Amino acid sequence: MMNKTNKILIQWLSWPIHVRIALIVILLILFFGELISVIEPKEFPTAFDGIWWAIVTVSTVGFGDSTPKTHAGKLVGMVTILIGASFAASYFAILSAATFQKQQAYVDGEIPFKRKNHVVIIGWNEKAHEMIQSLRAVKPFKQIVLIDHSLKEAPLMENVHFIRGNPTNDFTLLKANVKEADAAIITADQHKNELDADMQSVLVLLALKGINPSLYCVIEILTEHQANNAKRAGADEIIKTYQLTSHFIMSSYLAKNGLSTIYSKLNPATGNSFQVLPVPENLVGKTFKEASIHLLDQESILLGIKREEEAKMNPPLSYEILAGDYLIVFSH
Structure with a gap:
């Protein structure tokens, strides 16, 4: 008998405190509502009337439409106020505190992400900020999960769920639900030198692929040597920042006619x-x-042909297109 009682007590204590207090408040309302209808049947002819009175009394609203008339009824009212109102106030206080704690945990990046088909962005920097803005413009309802260890609190951006932690740690990646993510984008750590940043990015890539081998991963690489390692680690797309930046700078120099202002239109x-x-x-x-000519009729510009691993940009006009090729197109 004692073991059974202890088991029930343990189960009761395992419930969240706001649930336990809510149940106590409900039981008190039902008990005192029934009791007052028995003591004062003229004022409270049904149990429902008594329960209505108990709710109004416990909530301290006090409409005054029905009140006890006898000394016994008034005594029940006093006990209801002292006990019921105390529990009700405690319930709302605990509920408010729990809501605040959850909100603070969300801001601190401690709440796991439960949805799926989202995009995971590793690292917070100006590039990540620009990517999030672009993705929100193209796919406004796409959920984004940002993983970063340097941020103290979540950036105030819509549809962005922040996870604070080390992206090479499985626990952090599982909180971001990478198992059900659509893609992951790994940006270089701006707080490290180029070599260390690339090594960190490759480690993050290995961790992601270890949890979800089919996850589409885009990785930013700053050095040529680590680009090969990223390919071996299973990167689906390698963005060689050192090449892109140098090519854009050289093109702007050769054009000498404000070419840099055009790059923003590629967003x-x-x-x-x-x-x-x-x-x-x-x-x-x-x-x-x-x-x-065929693609121009569809308001798209053909820039080149991708054949296996080789991309041929602006090939000769007589270049023949084969089955299995891919068209590199600029469209809107």
Whole structure:
């Protein structure tokens, strides 16, 4: 008998405190509502009337539409106020504290992400901020999970769930629910030198692929040596920042006509984006010129052809397109 009582007590104590207090308040309302209807049947002819009075009394609203008339009824009212109102006030206080704690835990990056088909961005920097803004413009309802260990609190951005922690740690990645993510983007750690940042990025890539081998991963690499390691680690897309930056700078120098202002228009958020599309059957065997004219009718510009691992940008107009090729297109 004692063991059974202890088991029931342990189960009761294992429930959240706000649930326990809510149950106590409900029981008190039912008990005193029934009791007052028995003591004063003229004022409270039904149990429902008594329960209504008990709710109004416990909540300290006090409409005054029905009140006890006898000394016994008034005594029940006093006990109801002293006991019931105390528990009710405690319930709302605990509920408010729990809500505040949960909100603070969300801001601190401690709440796990439960949804799926989201994009995970590793590292908070200006590049990550720009990517989030672009993604919100292109796909406003796409959920984004940001993982970073340097931020003290979540950035105030819509549809961004912040997870604070080391991205090479499985516990952190599982909190971000990478098992059910759509893709992951790894940015270079701006607090490290180039080599250390690349080594960190490759470790994050290995951790991601270890948890979800099919996860589409885009990684930013700052040095050529680590680009090979990123490829071996299973990166689906390697962004060589050192190449892109140097090429843009050199192109701007050679053009000498404000070319840098055009780069902002390459942002997908402006409505223009690059696409790599499989060659449709009707373009197999056609020349680059014929395919370009066909795509222009669809308001797209053909920039090049991707064949296996080689991308041929602006090939000769007579370049023949084969089955299995991919079209590199700029469209809106």
